[in-house]
Structures are given as structure tokens and as C-alpha cells.
Amino acid sequence: MPAAMAGFDTAMKTYTAERNISCAQLAVAKNGKILLARGYGSYLKNGATVLVQPTSLFRIASLSKSLTAAALARLAQDGKVSLGDKVATILGLSTTADPRLASVSLWRLLQHTGGWDRDVSTDPLWNDPAISTALGVPFPLHHADIMKYATARKLDFAPGTKHAYSNYGYMLAGRVIEKLSGMSYESYVRQRLLAPVGITRPRLGRSLAAEAFSTEVPYASQFTRKSVVDGSGATVPYPYGGFNMPNQDANGGWVASAVDMVKWGFVFDAAGAVLNKTSISRVFAKPEIGMNPDGSWYGLGWHVRNNNVGALNTWHNGSMPGTFSFMARVQNGVSYCAIFNRREETGTPDFDSIDPILGRAISTVKTWPTTDLTSRYF
Template sequence: MTVISRRRVLQVGAGMVPALALGARPATAQAAAIPVTGVVPAQLAGFDTAMKTYITERNISCAQLAVAKNGKILLARGYGSYVRNGVTVAVQPTSLFRIASLSKSLTAAALTRLAQDENVDLNDKVAPMLGLSTTADPRLADVTLVRLLQHIGGWDRTTTYDPLFHDATIAASLGTSLPIDREDIMKYVTGRKLDFAPGTKYVYSNYGYLLAARVLEEISGMTYQAYVHKRLLDPVGITRPRLGKSLRSQADATEVPYESQYTSKSVVDDSGATVPSPYGGFSMPNQGANGGWLASAVDMLKWGFVFDGAGPVLNAASISKVFAQPEIGVQPGGWWYGLGWQVRNNNAGTLNTWHNGSMPGTFSFFARIQNGVSYCAIFNRREETATPDFDTIDPILGQATGAVTTWPTTDLTPNYF
């Protein structure tokens, strides 16, 4: 699940006015006292100060920030700490976080790589690839891979609901027990009518990315995670990212804990137990391709370097496809959704590309903007009732970028392989 910023501009120097944080408080000694790890060059101190203020205002216990320019990581920071097995652990620049919908850039690139290597076209129809019946709605025959990846496939979670977060409803409809899996979700959704004609409008769809991953597995003969590692991450030496698990007891050894004021009925079993929303309130294995990855901010920046030019992962033609405008054109705000990224033209004659991610216990934001600058921030909670607006991390980091007068040159990238 994600909440995408509609006000993303970040045309530094173009007179962009940052949105104000709701209920924001001034920086205090509390911000200065936040435990920190990693490296912040003096020239980029503004980023560090902004992050500490943001974290303090929102009572965030674990966070990361990484900043890069022209393919070099220049700032890598962990903020906060947590207790595990009675031991206080400081968040490191390499600690793992759930990144939520930042996962979509991996999935879209995987399908693009599949089309680059195999006899597959992104305009191919999905139903025959997966053996999906079109009886409930013949328009399902018009759903293509590219329409899945650009969120124009025909599913509208505001009209019905997001099937990735309604496990109990699906289980009851199918007469099966919890937990459900991806095949159950596909069976349920395929038996219902689409919400709109494919290719006619943009509506964000986690389910579309679930289907895309299943196509990847059918064509490649590999699991989704194995394909992403072998074809996308291994060739550029990115080793840490992996798919996350639902329960606290299943957390990776270097994974931070997730916080939420909310509880949910468990979807990982039929116990009917009430659980913390981040730990059993939704299924991480089912999120997979749309929001299931664990990574660090430095991992995401290194992943972003893949799109700077042709390389061992994607060729130039494939990268162009990733950022191309969809058939429905540009949204009213001047942006469009490519393949796993939001995109807009900037005032430097290039493209700003970005995405955020949001699910119970997680908020993430990753942007690649003009002049070779990129940054990623990840947090172990998201905006909830009575908390300030989390989307303000967007203009906050943009403002910090515009305030830099001299960029450092020491490349920290080799420290984080």
C-alpha cells in the first residue's frame, strides 16, 4: 500500500515553496540527542538537521537517510535505536527496513529485464499467460503487462477495495481458511468485474503488481525473489535486500522493529487474535512484488544508479521504457506513472523520478532529481491519527538539496556493499 505525493515538484531553484508540516514543532535538544551512526559531511549537515527535526516531530524511533550525487553515495546515516533480546541496538546505515511500495521499482525493472532477454513484449496480454478466465469480465483480455505496471489495468481500490489487505473477506468468499496466498487472491479477483476499462485511466493498484510477478515466474521458471537477485541485484553487487516476513518472530537479524498505534485481526492464521497491525495485520509474503522487500537506504540509492545509464541490468532502450509516458498521457499535476516510478520533467531538461511507500509500521521515500542528486529516507512508522504529515519529507529533502553550496567528493559507496 502506498500514498503517493501529488505535489512532487522538486525543481530546485525554481521558486518551489515547501508544504508546511502539520503540527510541526521547532527543533529542540531532543533532536540533537537522537542516537546516530554513519557519515554526514559538513557540506550536507542541512540534511542531517532536517532529518532530526522531522524524526523528533513525529516521535520516530528508527530511521535512515542516504544521499548521493553522480553515482557516489555522499551521506549515509542511521537514526535512533531499539531493544532486541534485552540489548539496545543502534540503527545502522545498513539496517534493514520494510520499504513498502519502493518495491515496485524492482518488480517493474524485473519485467522490463524479462522483456529485454526473452521473447516477451510488455504489450503482451496477461490473461493467457496466467490462464485467467475472462468470463466474469471480458475486458480482462485487454490487460497487458505494461498496463499492470502503469496502474491502468482496470482495478480501482477506491471503488471496491485493495485485495492485498482484505484477506479475511477473500478467505470467507472462497470458503477457505487463513492464511490465504497469491493464488487465492487471483482466484477471487478474477471472479469479479473490473472497475474500469483497461488503459483508460490511472488508478494505483497493488494487485496489478502481484499479477506482474506471477507472469515473471511463469515465463522465467524462477521464483520472483530469485529472479530479482540474479538479474537485477547480483550484477551490480547489491546483496542485502530480501523479501520480508509477517511476524516479529520472523524478523531478519538486522531488521528494525515497526511501530503503529493500531491493531488488527490476524490474517496469518484463523485464531481471530488481535495483533499489532505491522505484525500479522497483513501478509508480507502476499505483498511481495508490490511492497514486500526489505532494504536499507544505501541499497536503494545503489539500485537507483542502475537507471543512470545502460549497464549490466538494463540497456538504454529498457531504461527509456521505464520512464516513458503511458498511453493515457500526463496527469493534471504534470507528472506520469512510468514503470514503477512517478516521473516529471524538471527545469534542468532531465527527469525527476520518485516513489514513496506506506504500510502499517513503514514510510519510505526515494527520489532521483536533477543534477545527478538522489536521496532515500526510510522510517519505522507512518502517518497516523494526530501525527504530522509524513509526505512533507519530500519538500524538506528538496529544500536541503537546494541549500547545498558545495558538494563533497568522498565516495562512501564502497563502504556499503
Template sequence: MLTRRRLLQVGAGMVPAVVLGSEAAHASAIPTTGVVPSALAGFDNAMKTYIAERNISCAQLAVAKNGKILLARGYGSYVANGKTVAVQPTSLFRIASLSKSLTGAALARLAQDGKVALGAKVADLLGLSTSADPRLKDVTLWRLLQHTGGWDRSVSPDPLWYDQGIASALGVSLPIDHDDIIKYVTARKLDFTPGSKYAYSNYGYMLAGRVIEKLSGMSYETYVRNTLLTPVGITRMRLGRSLRSQAFPTEVTYESQYTRKSVVDDSGEVVPYPYGGFSMPNQDANGGWLASAVDMVKWGFVFDASGPVLNKTSIGRVFAKPETGVNSNGSWYGLGWHVRTNNLGTLNTWHTGSMPGTYSFLARIQHGVSYCAIFNRREEEGTPDFDSIDPILGKATGAVKTWPTTDLTSRYF
């Protein structure tokens, strides 16, 4: 799910391209909802340009500073039950890999509560056989969450996106579930020695979800909602479902030019990629959450200071440097976040999310600024680069002369 990553730094990057002709008309005609203070109009204009250039039908943006939500915007519309519905700042989107920050925080909280040590061995916690590869004994929770556990999707197929192959190998019918995925992967050798390198792994985070269930005695979703989200007043977030017919009432529609054979049954039916081309229930702990941009910005506040969810020690663990994997730009992967020390000596933390029908970006940067943008499609053949949202929002941040002080949080929670 992780896409290419440019170094996050305010003011670094390209100015959004100027839209001309029909694109300019599209940008000005995009339906909008929510609140944009005049001082933050640059964010709104940049988003409209970005949306028009990529023909995006549904999007959101939220901007905050020092724990206050200052901008909350919905863009576009979708059809639900035969009616055209405007995207609201509170509409639900699949957020893909932004979900990993919830899973990392959940295990940090379990460690905070004395339920587990992050150095605990995953095979021991889950009772996994290590006969296929004894190195599996050396996969700790730290390594699972920092993507140094031994699975590399550039070497072996990503098991979260290999439903037909796993079903065939195990001789089972579709849909497969977490147990099937774990059985398939555990019977194979790791791609590298745990702790020896960084390789982004959706499977590692899926396993982390199973550890959370084992330790808490709750479903993954129940533990996260009860322990992490409810204490800070986030009530809308929930795990998504695979089919359009299963969508929640305020959930947008997802778009992709691609189709795939269904993974929700053995019919062999060719379906729109976002609706049955992959399993949302299997994605849960690595990419299965639904949220709005305001939800995700408020979730980011949890990591600003000790509070009801995480204490100072746990926040430090979330952003701690791994044993390996600090890249040439000085950034590293923590527990569900990319992390880099910025030019003020504080931390910039961020993540992208990408799956068919979804692209999302959440960042917490210097001076207490944070923002989240979510879209109902991602970069595909013939569409402009979606990663450019990073420098675009960075440029908009740098252009703000005076930050508003009115807090919109209560309006959207």
C-alpha cells in the same frame, strides 16, 4: 500504499519547522550512526527535526550525487533479543511500495532478454479466465505496470489488504495466498475499462510478480536478486516476513498505534498491525522488499545509464509516458516510478512507500542528485504529515553550496 504526492522540485516546499523545548532536546539526543560530511549537515539536521516531531524511533537517510554515495546515516535504536541496537546505515527496513521499481525493472529486463513483449496479454500469460469480464483480455503488461489495468481500490477493496473478506468469500482458512487472491479477483468484474484511466493498483503489481515467475522459471525473489541486484553488488535486500519472531537479524522493529485481527491464521487474535495484521509474503512484488536507504540509492543508479541490468532501451521503457494518466502537474506513472520532466529538461523520478509500520521515500532529481529516507512508522491519527519529507529534502538539496566528492559506496557494500 501510495500516499498523497506533492510535486517534486528542488527548492519548492516549506522549510522544516523549528523545534523548541523538549522536541529540540529529543532531536539533539537521537542516537546516530554513519557518515555526514559537513557540507551536507543540512540534510542531517532536517532529518533530526522531522524524526523528533513525529516521535520516530528508527530511521535512515542516504544521499548521492552522480553515482557516488555521499551521506549514509542511521537514526535511533530498537530492542532485539533483549538488547538495545543502534540503527545502522545498513539496517533493514520494510520499504513498502518502493518495491514496485524492482518489479517494473524485472519485466523490462525480461522484455530486454526477449522473454516477453510488454504488450503481451496478462490473461494469456497466466491462463486467467476472462468469463467474469471479457475486458480482462485487454490487460497488457504495460497497463498492469502503469496502473491502467482496470482495478481501482477506491471502488473495490484492495485485495492485498482484504484477507478476511477473501477467505470468507472462497470458504478457505487463513492465511490466504496469491492463488486465492487471483481466484477471488478474477471472478469479479473490473472497475473500469483497461487503458481508460490511471488508478493505483497493488493487485496489478502482485500479478506482475506471478508473470515474472512464469517467464523466468524462478521464484520472484530469486529472479530479482540474481538478475537485478547481484550484478550491481546489492546483497542485503530480500523479501520480508509477517511476524516479529521471523525478523531478519539486522531488521528494525515497526511501530503503529493500531491493532488488527491476525491474517496469518484463523485464531482471531488481535495483533499489532505491522506484525500479523497483513501478509508480507502476499505483498512481495508490490510492497514486500526489505532494504536499507543506501541499498535503494544504489539501486537508483541502475537507471542512470545503460549497464549490466538494463540497457538504454529498457530504461526508456521504464520511464515512458503511458497512454493515459499524465496529470495536471505534468507527471505520470512509469514502470514502478512516478516521472516528471524537470526544469532542466531531464527527468525527476520518485516513489513513496507506506504500510503500517513503514514510510519510505526515494527520489532521483536534477544534477544527478538522489536520496532515500526510510522510517519505522507512518502517518497515523495525531501525527504530522509524513509527505513533507519530500520538500524538506528538496530544500536541503538546494541549500548545499559545495558537494563533497568522497564516495562512501564501498563502506556500505
């Protein structure tokens, strides 16, 4: 590890020790060069101890949203759709239960202003038992079941009037991508967004431990749930069947490594093989409701704010049982991604503090390394 980057390493070791995190990753870049990539911790697999590698796969949860939003930006770039087009029209959703659904554009879907508020009506992506009961359908649920359930209910607010984070909106975005591209959501993202920039590891995750990929870490949680991936009624570890991972695809279903995500972030630095200048400006554009009171806003798959050097800071976190992730692109070309195999639970310190912790680590770097590690991992 470059000595100049030791502040990042110390920060990660302290953070993981305080939270009893067994597997973690960090990647740091500057001006399009990956300067640090580390795995932390180990796990047992088939009786052997496996060290976490910089390329080990982790569930990244809502960091997935930047992929989904970029996919729709790319489809618009290619003339397949306008971001002003309406999701109900594209997907043939009934607006009988709430005519306001007809006004939900792709912009509103991706900027979380579509009218769904999980604090009011719960999150359909995390409400399998209620949906199964309401529709009289067995586990596992499918996207069509979730859409049938949600479409039959009123929106929680008038579209375009406020921001309310919506996994369901991004799940719908995934279905739009499939409809417009004629490809599976996963195939479109991998072939049209990731392959052109040499990123090949990310893929959609699976629910059960037995289905994990060969280099995927295990996930830890103190909680259990009744399985929603079969009809057994068995009590299972929350990360392994307590929720339906395939249904999370476009809103939080990817597995990747921190170096993959940092390299993915380079796509938004300048026009290139994936997004042109217009598309990038759309990704970071302010929504119709303007900025939040703190001066930030939600673009297309990224939180955004103006920074102190005349550019934009963009970031996102991800959280699901057994996963916490954070990625940021900040001033002076610095970007970083950290991923962990557990999230904040009862009795654990705040996990969101990783943001200022890594921010402070930047200031410990007196001279940035010049060796680009990208070719080592791609």
C-alpha cells in the same frame, strides 16, 4: 558526516522528532557516488540497545514496485516477453467475469491502467478477511486465492482509460515474472537485477516479529488487527500479522536499507549490466493516457516528470503499517532515500512532507563532498 551535508541531517532529526519516529535511515548520492548514509534512533533487542545502522533493514513497502517493473523490463530485454503481451494469456486467467481483462497488457499492469481501482472495489492485497469468507478458505491466504477472488469480479474501469494505483496489478506482475523466468520472484530479482550491481542485502520480508531478519528494525503502529497469518483469531499489532507480508512481495514486500535503494537507483542513470538504453526508456515512458494534470505521469514503477534542466525527476513513496519510505532521483544527478519505522497515523503530522523537506535540504549544500562512500557499504 560531511559538514556540507548537515542540512540533510538536521532535516531528518527534526522530521523524526516531530513524528515520534524511533528508527530511520537516509542515504544521499550525486552522480553515482553515495555521499551520505546515516541511521537514526535505536531499538531494544534481547534486552540490549541497538543503534540503527546505515545498513539496517527496513520494510520499504511500495519502493518495491521499481524492482518488479524493472524485472519485467529485463525479461522483455532478454526476449522472454513483450510488454504488450496480455497478463490473462500469460497466467491463464479466466476472462468470463469481465472480457475486458483480456486487454490488460503488461504495460497497463505496470502503469496502473489495468482496470482495478481500490477506491471502488477495495484492495485485494489488504482484504484478507473478505476473501477468506468469500472463498471459504482459511488463513493464511495465498496469491492463488487472491487471484481467484479478483478474477471472478468485474474490473472497475476499461483498461487503458485512466490511472488508478493498483497493488493487485503489481502482485500479478510478480506471478508473470515467475512464469516467464522459471524462478521464484525473489530469486529472479536478487540474481538478475541486484547481484549484477553488487547489491546483496534486500530480500522479501516476513509477517511476524519472531521472523524478522537479524538486522531488521522493529515496526511501530498504534493500531491492532485480527491476525490474518493464522486461524487463531488473535488480536495482533497491525505490522505483525495484521496483514500478510509474503503476499505483498511484488507490490510491496521487500526489506532493504536506504543505501541499497539509492544504489539501485543508479541502474536507471545509464545503460549497464541490468538494463539497456531501450529498457530504461520504457521504464520512464508516458502511458497511453498521457500526463496527469500536474504534468507528471506513472511509468514502470516510478512517478515521472520533466525537470528544469532538461531531464527527468523520478520518485516513489511506500506506506504500510509500520513503514514509510520515500525515494527520489532529481536534477543534477542528486538522489536520496529515506525510510522510517512508522507511517502517518491518527494525530501525527503529515509524512509526505519528507519530499519537499529533503528537496530543500539540497539547496543547503554549497559544495558537494567528493568522497564516495559506496565501497564502505557494498
